[in-house]
Amino acid sequence: MAAPQQPTSTSFKKLQRFLRSRMGQAIADYAMIGEGDRVMVCVSGGKDSHTLLDILRHLQRSAPIHFDLLAVNLDQKQPGFPAHVLPEYFEAIGVPYRIVEQDTYSTVKRVIPEGKTMCGLCSRLRRGVLYRVAAEEGVTKIALGHHRDDLIETLFLNMFHGGRLKAMPPKLLTDDRRHIVIRPLAYCPEADIARYARYREFPIIPCTLCGSQANLQRAQIKEMLQTWEKQWPGRTETLFRSLQNVAPSQLADPALFDFGGLESARITPTPDDDLDAIATDLEAEFDPVFGSAVASLGA
Numbered sequence: 267m268a269a270p271q272q273p274t275s276t277s278f279k280k281l282q283r284f285l286r287s288r289m290g291q292a293i294a295d296y297a298m299i300g301e302g303d304r305v306m307v308c309v310s311g312g313k314d315s316h317t318l319l320d321i322l323r324h325l326q327r328s329a330p331i332h333f334d335l336l337a338v339n340l341d342q343k344q345p346g347f348p349a350h351v352l353p354e355y356f357e358a359i360g361v362p363y364r365i366v367e368q369d370t371y372s373t374v375k376r377v378i379p380e381g382k383t384m385c386g387l388c389s390r391l392r393r394g395v396l397y398r399v400a401a402e403e404g405v406t407k408i409a410l411g412h413h414r415d416d417l418i419e420t421l422f423l424n425m426f427h428g429g430r431l432k433a434m435p436p437k438l439l440t441d442d443r444r445h446i447v448i449r450p451l452a453y454c455p456e457a458d459i460a461r462y463a464r465y466r467e468f469p470i471i472p473c474t475l476c477g478s479q480a481n482l483q484r485a486q487i488k489e490m491l492q493t494w495e496k497q498w499p500g501r502t503e504t505l506f507r508s509l510q511n512v513a514p515s516q517l518a519d520p521a522l523f524d525f526g527g528l529e530s531a532r533i534t535p536t537p538d539d540d541l542d543a544i545a546t547d548l549e550a551e552f553d554p555v556f557g558s559a560v561a562s563l564g565a
């Protein structure tokens with residue numbers, strides 16, 4: 267297989283610059299990669315992981331620091347998995363790689379009743395194998411291809427079905443504290459990644475070889491977000507910004523904010539400063555969306 271050619275159109279170059287800069291910004295904001303890191307890039311063969319590897323390779327060449335990449339693919343032994351595609355691609359682009367063969371497919375088929383969604387268990391098993399490989403390879407970071415829309419979908423999944431205000435972080439220390447997982451595509455919109463993958467003509471391997479249905483709950487949330495985005499362009503980006511702009515004192519989790527300690531922070535009000543205090547409180551609560559309401563109150 268020959269290495270894929272870079273398209274030359276202006277719209278491709280603009281898209282490429284955008285995704286590179288978004289990834290660079292996310293890496294910097296969360297200190298994802300440092301000097302001497304050895305980054306294991308998990309490549310399933312889908313559009314997201316292909317884009318992740320492609321842009322990370324570019325940043326590797328242009329970054330002022332040195333870090334190594336190791337592409338890892340897990341062959342889960344699904345029927346029809348084209349096992350030759352990714353090794354040929356990795357060879358063609360000249361990236362160090364390892365293919366891990368482990369039959370998680372049979373385990374999933376054995377454990378999950380016919381007709382039920384297998385993706386939850388499949389992903390957990392896959393994660394377990396990848397963590398083991400990360401330890402064997404002595405890597406310092408594990409890079410996954412989750413993007414901005416994945417993070418927001420997970421937020422709503424957790425709120426709607428788990429009763430928790432929790433998303434998927436750009437950088438994570440695993441529960442056993444042995445691995446750091448990074449998501450360099452955290453700022454990249456899915457639609458742009460899909461366009462990029464089409465431009466670049468990556469050899470895509472679908473994640474439905476096992477015949478599993480897409481996770482229905484996630485699909486519903488994706489549809490809800492897409493409908494909102496069509497109706498109110500920019501809403502997904504605003505939602506993402508809210509993950510970076512959390513106000514614990516305006517939520518209701520006593521473990522996150524000391525509501526019991528508010529009395530000790532209180533100062534004695536005087537009649538003269540009431541209007542100012544109300545305006546300041548409103549500003550803290552609503553700014554910038556209702557900034558104009560605050561302004562008119564002051565007038």
Ligand code: SF4
Pocket residue numbers: 344384385386388389473474475476477478
């Ligand atoms: S579609 Fe199949 S291979 Fe992909 S996550 Fe679900 S169960 Fe696993």
